[in-house]
């Protein structure tokens with residue numbers, strides 16, 4: 001039996017699901033005594049260091065954890081569960097860590113997007129039982145802005161390159177902790193977890209030794225989900241956001257089945273967008289939570305969920321915060337949440353007052369779950385103008401002139417699934433959301449959505465140039481060449497598509513095979 005330390009923040013559901021999928025049972029720590037009596041302890045930290053240590057202290061878990069570690073008993077820390085082992089973190093300078101290992105947790109200081117999000121490799125520095133039957137060139141899923149810096153080089157198990165080499169796993173006797181998420185790293189991650197669990201696994205140094213590692217470009221499958229006119233939850237797909245055909249909501253399949261198919265076919269991440277979330281309330285729209293629960297039992301890559309994440313008062317006058325809505329999503333299996341319409345409202349209010357409110361959905365969710373868990377989904381539409389001075393927005397010069405020969409355009413933010421345009425441009429929205437604590441931008445484009453005409457490279461370039469966080473290019477993919485174009489002409493970290501995958505026009509594997517000749521992708 002595996003004992004799992006859930007201190008109440010983030011998605012521990014996926015770790016439980018991954019362990020259970022290996023046929024092992026999981027007991028969740030309910031008292032300090034459960035830590036001391038564990039045979040094997042897994043500590044999957046998600047969120048922010050200060051919040052994590054505050055909860056561990058409040059629950060009285062710090063002393064038993066220190067005792068468990070000092071006794072050299074089997075332990076697997078994941079992400080913040082690795083950070084917790086150290087003395088302190090740049091993320092919360094006044095807060096003491098467990099101090100099991102000497103050293104600190106540092107914020108990335110690199111000329112690349114931070115957080116480091118995606119699939120990267122490992123340079124393996126010593127044998128370990130967790131590597132049994134691995135080749136050594138597998139990629140694992142990372143999502144973090146901070147990395148550990150141990151004083152003792154002997155504890156370094158693996159390093160990974162991201163602008164500079166950083167320590168991506170440590171080992172001291174039976175105590176192992178990884179920066180990456182095995183539970184989100186597909187089959188390789190499950191193998192690694194299985195090795196940790198197995199009592200007979202032996203220390204192994206994989207045959208392939210990478211000198212350096214490289215972050216892969218991610219290919220994301222997106223499922224736009226809503227109820228059709230009969231009330232069934234279906235995956236649908238729009239043409240420039242119009243999801244109806246002959247009056248009916250297009251039905252392209254069942255959400256859980258399709259997500260499972262894309263996982264099997266090699267998607268690096270799956271995104272669900274509850275596209276009517278702006279008018280329904282997700283906590284009353286329980287099927288979406290159930291979709292997440294069922295998907296996360298079978299799909300071991302990151303899951304993002306968007307739609308309806310905002311403050312809300314129900315008909316009985318009960319008030320829910322966006323943080324509560326997000327918490328429900330995380331508890332049901334989401335790794336990241338995505339905010340659409342509410343992000344526009346938050347930025348509009350910021351621009352009116354000239355300062356952050358401190359309690360917006362972006363700020364609150366980032367504070368509790370970490371920036372890496374907060375994605376901003378932007379739904380912009382091109383507006384052509386004859387001259388850059390015509391509007392008080394970020395205007396770009398375009399190679400695709402408008403209907404009157406206009407050589408300039410700006411990208412107008414919309415809300416409610418494109419139904420309402422706002423006096424705000426996509427570049428400004430992205431920049432302010434980053435300032436408020438968002439960790440990633442999902443950049444749709446209404447003009448290109450469902451057209452198979454390729455990504456709007458000019459839009460992606462403009463937004464990517466304005467922010468230091470990763471950008472997901474979305475809308476318009478029609479063939480593998482379109483993915484290559486957006487990766488070659490912009491610095492986007494990932495690309496998302498829906499229609500070509502749903503309609504089986506291009507398999508995910510074909511996109512990756514095509515890209516592999518010139519770019520790093522996950523096998």
Ligand code: 1PR
Pocket residue numbers: 222223224237238240241242243273274275276277278306307308309338339340341342377378379415416417418444445448449450451452474475476477496497498499500
């Ligand atoms: O505003 O916080 O409630 O979130 C609602 C979410 O639902 C937003 O992320 C918004 O983008 C999404 N959404 C709302 N209405 C629609 C619609 O299509 N009518 N879908 C919609 C947006 C866009 C993409 C799509 C790509 C790729 N979908 O995610 O999957 O354009 O498509 P393609 O490869 O077929 O071209 P809130």
